[in-house]
Amino acid sequence: MFRLSNNLIGVLNFITFLLSVPILGGGIWLATRGGGTDCEKFLQTPMIVLGAFLMAVSLAGLVGACCRNSLLLWIYLFVMFILILLLFFFTIFAFVVTNKGAGQVVSGSGYKEYRLGDYSHWLQKRVEKTKNWAKIRTCLSDAKVCRSLQEASLSLDQFIKDNLSPIQSGCCKPPSECRFDYENATVWNKPAAGFASNNTDCETWNNDQSTLCYDCSSCKAGVIANIKDKWKKIAILNIIFLVFLVIVYSIGCCAFRNNRRDNAWKGGYP
Known part of the structure; x- marks a missing residue:
């Protein structure tokens, strides 16, 4: 019987994959259309990178969880761990640099x-x-x-x-x-x-x-005042997102453990 943690990771990564499609598509559209402003051109590269990153990570998690591929799931968990660390330090940094100054x-x-x-x-x-x-x-x-x-x-x-x-x-x-x-x-x-x-x-x-x-x-x-306001809001959202990522990471660890057990029972590499 397919395990619950594998199902959850599969569903979450399928949703993430669907979200990555319009992000990547929007970045490619900005890059290919003519007459765009400098601001639009500035946005196109981050959108393409973010969309491609989300698509690759979500595919690794989806295939790793649903196809019992321990290597892909390990890569997925490693990337998730790095992402959690980066978000944690960015959130602290955002609060520090936006703590000073007011109109x-x-x-x-x-x-x-x-x-x-x-x-x-x-x-x-x-x-x-x-x-x-x-x-x-x-x-x-x-x-x-x-x-x-x-x-x-x-x-x-x-x-x-x-x-x-x-x-x-x-x-x-x-x-x-x-x-x-x-x-x-x-x-x-x-x-x-x-x-x-x-x-x-x-x-x-x-x-x-x-x-x-x-x-x-x-x-x-x-x-700067506008940036400060936006960064504070982003930092608060990051805290919520970090909690979500930690939960997903924990579920992913359970799915990875399930893969190792199943591979061991089938005589594969643990």
Whole structure:
């Protein structure tokens, strides 16, 4: 009689195999279609690698459990063990690097402003690196993150009370301390009396809709704040996923033990 642990591993890996197909297919589609943005091109390689990895691992687990192939099941368990270790250390790392930094409350406004120096040095270095920021800036421009503000036609009072995202606050407007004159959400005029702050972002701001504050430190800080929020959510999901992986790994160990017993009883290699 086929053992329960082998059945469970077989079913779980069959589901994983089905999930890998659209991931791999999506990556291949992005790679073969013409006219894709730089952001889409950036996603295609991780999607292809992840899809191929999931497909190979799930096939090894499926064949190993259902066909009583101890070698394939051992490879599957080894990869699972490495994956558990990597996720464990990444989760700890994510909590450490996202522990520092928060938006600064602006009096009388519904949004916060962000300063680059408030965040971990590791994140700062990765985002500020010229090559990395060039890609991020291109993605921000392609995604038109400021267009919704431009199209909303908000008055100054409405804009001040608006709940802007970290990226919108940092990239789509100059810092409040610069005291720019408001024309609309993405057009701000430099004050005739000069800037009230020595913040370099005041000079960096440009009303060109393809430039705005994309080269500002506040924009980089807004991106980091967004990364921090996403990483914290991912870290929490990773904890849940780790528990699931440990359970699957334990079931896989039982299936591997069953294979060894069955092979021994049949006179094969234990």
